[in-house]
Amino acid sequence: MDMEKQAGAVIEVNNLTKVFKDFWRRPKVRAVDGLNLDIKKGEIFGLLGPNGSGKSTTIKILLGLLHATSGSVTVLGRSPRDVATKARIGYLPEESYLYNYLTPYETLNFYGSLFGLDGRVRRERIDQLLEMTGLKHAAGRSVGEFSKGMARRVGLAQALINDPELVILDEPTSGLDPVGCRQVKDLMITLAKRGKTIILSSHLLADVEDVCDRIAILYNGSIRAQGGVNQLLEKQESVRLTMPSLPPEVMRKVLELIRKEVGKEPQVDHPSMNLEQFFLEVVEKANRMASQQSGAAPTEMMADYLKK
């Protein structure tokens, strides 16, 4: 614990290797190979990589669901298999492995009980989470009847029921509509501001780019690139200027000056709104006019206990 405070490290992975073996204990696949990671408190850390690159295996080792073949893993200053560590983690798996016969309320109540939350606190948090994920009106329906996106919202809610210090999200926006995606991204940013650490594994590079402070790109079980998002993506050799529309004469003079001073042809275009922003505006307008919902209701509300 002291080490964690001193270094601010929430996760320390040194030379982690995971080899899957067959029934006869013969090595079959080397899923993770000599991985080193150091994730600090309050960071949003993105794990990227193609299918089979070792992202999920790494996450499962961090959660104690798999055992490392070699190397060391420390999560919140302890072994990932320690029950005290698990009390401080929230996890959303790549598929929402929920009990189909439970309602969202019962699901959250069950997971809340596993965290030993007091009945009153549990009820309050469940209400806020259902409100936040837009599932309040569907709280009495079985999860089995839900669309993938709605089940994903329940999965997200269960990952936050314990107000975790470390949130591990595996493809959190998969199956969500753009409103839900934006909401999840905003949630991650808010949690990080509160000092929570977030690990995000996703194939949606735009999502990762939007929210992550640092990323690691895995390939064949090893890290091929690691660092701050801006630092990795920035093109030091070029500059972009954004300014109000210029009269043609002024524009011609500016371009002439650049050609003369730099000696290269500059590129000129109009900045455009991205599709996500446009979609959100349309839905927000429609939402103001609609009175009834059957699916998840768009909401900007954030659970109170997650804001504190």
Place this chain on the structure above:
Amino acid sequence: MTGVLAIAFLQIRAAIRSKLFVTLMAVLFLVLVGLPLTIKGDGTFAGQIKLLLYYTLGLATIILGAATLWASSGAISLEVESRQLHLVAVKPVYHFQIWLGKFVGLLIMNIFLLCFTGLTVLGLIYWTLSFGARSDQERKVVREELLAGRRLTKPQDTLQQETRDRYNDMVAKGAIPADVMREEVLMSIKKELIADKTIVRPSAVRQWSMEIPADLGFDKSDSAGKMMLKIQFSPVRAGTNAVSGKWSVGTEEKPDIFSTETDGRMDGLYNLSIPVAADLLEAVMARPDRKMIVTFVNNDGEKSKPVMFDRINGIKLFIWESGFESNLFRALIIVLCRLSLLAAIGLTASTLFSFPVATFVSFSVLLVACMAHYFILLSEMEGHVHAGEEAKSSYWEDTSEYAMRKLDEVFEPILQVESVGPLSDGILVSWRDVGRVLMMICFYSSLIGGAGVFLFRRRELALPYT
């Protein structure tokens, strides 16, 4: 504890929402109500009630046992396969809490289902007693002999001791030739003694001594119908003989406080019921050793022939101890204990294997456990057939017999305590029996559960091929 209860209630909820619970209740109801309609019995009302109790409760136990083994075999393995357990395992719960939660869930479900079974059986019995076209005498017999918890007392079996005493006596007198093996002599003495004990020749007298327990479960002044002596005997050659004998029951000083004559032609077994009246009971209880003496005199005469008694079950004394409802309750607790053991076996298999494999392993363990006792009996019988010959057995035979003996030693203490059989015979299922089974089940379930949790802790839940 909160975690254990949360997992237990989740297990119950799963059974209710998946309709397993309702289906089991419907099947049990059909069996409990439908089976008595197909039972014929021996034509007597007592026989009908006895079979009703034995078959309905027996079949309900088998159904619940199979359902418990099946449900427990899938309780953990199916959640590992569907990965639902990933979300539970990453929460702050120990592996033993997951195992225990599942176990408690199955236990609670079995308690509900056994309560349902017990209440249905009680309802059926009361309905049959009230609305069947039977005489008052038949109803009285059923109430006194079947719908009760009666302690069974038998004369002390001294065969082993008498065999040893006679052998030692012969050794002391030098009556055994040096070339005869000890086992052969013992066997011969034993056979002779068994013949003496089971056959009463014409003009011979045979006595049995039985101790009446001090703590009777009823008031001595209100002993009517509470104690019954049951004697079972047969002529040596059935069909061609008649038995003429006198039975007396009393104490050493007054052996004929009660006496009755049997006289007539008999085919097969003859059952004689002698109610122990208040004056007889008082005389026996007044003695410090509370010994009751039963005497049979095989009257000599033209029509009298040798009479044969079963050495173990020839003379039985039934003493009322409790009502039927409490006896049924205790019998169901023993059934519950056995179901719990099945749940422990299934859950442990479930921590290690996939659902089909876990089910197969659990059923195999149960089958082998039940068969072990019969294998031992069989091997002992074969031993007798070949007595005197040089024993020839392969290494494999020796090993398998050793394994079976060990298995039998483990499971026999649990399997030997029967509850449905005695209940349907109106025999007491005592709290001592319940306590013994409870202790054994706790011990075995902890042992099996401990092994299950150990394996579960070592298992990687998120392996790609699970």
